Amino acid sequence: MNITLENSEDTEALGAALWQALPEKCLLFLYGELGAGKTTLVRGLLRAAGYEGAVKSPTYTLVEEYEVNGRHLFHFDLYRLKDPEELEWMGMDDYLNQNALCCIEWPQMGAGFLPTADLEVRLNYFQQQRTAEINVLAKNRLGDIKLNWKNNNLLL
Secondary structure, eight states: OEEEEOSHHHHHHHHHHHHHHSOSSEEEEEEOOTTSSHHHHHHHHHHHHTOOSOOOOOTTTSEEEEEETTEEEEEEEOTTOSOTTHHHHTTHHHHHTSSEEEEEESGGGGTTTSOOOSEEEEEEEETTEEEEEEEEOOGGGTTTOEEEETTEEEEO
8 A cells, every 4th residue: 555645744644543553562664765754654653652752763772662651662773784693682582572563674684584574664755755655464464454544544
């Protein structure tokens, strides 16, 4: 499914809609070039959860952990990962096995180590046009996720 994003507010709004639609335990891969809006989308997820603090890209820390209203969100940025085996060293399996929403930017850097995501969002921009391509990858989630986007219920 492709969604047009007019501005960064739309990107945050998409994150908020995803927060409402996704199950508590979910693996979300975020693709897009530098500046495409991956962290902005995660900020929208967290704002919808009620988080009011700063949301920054975990480019240097690899992971930022949040607990909001009893739900956990782990935000990963694998851009600087040199080898997927580093994920084992940092305890990635422990994060993924928790009852949490795990959002992973640059998941291709963990290829061969990361499991298949439940959902992927590909943020693209060409000239002034920004889009989000949303794909459900987990067969058990197909037709199970209802996204409320701009007063329309979209079944993913």
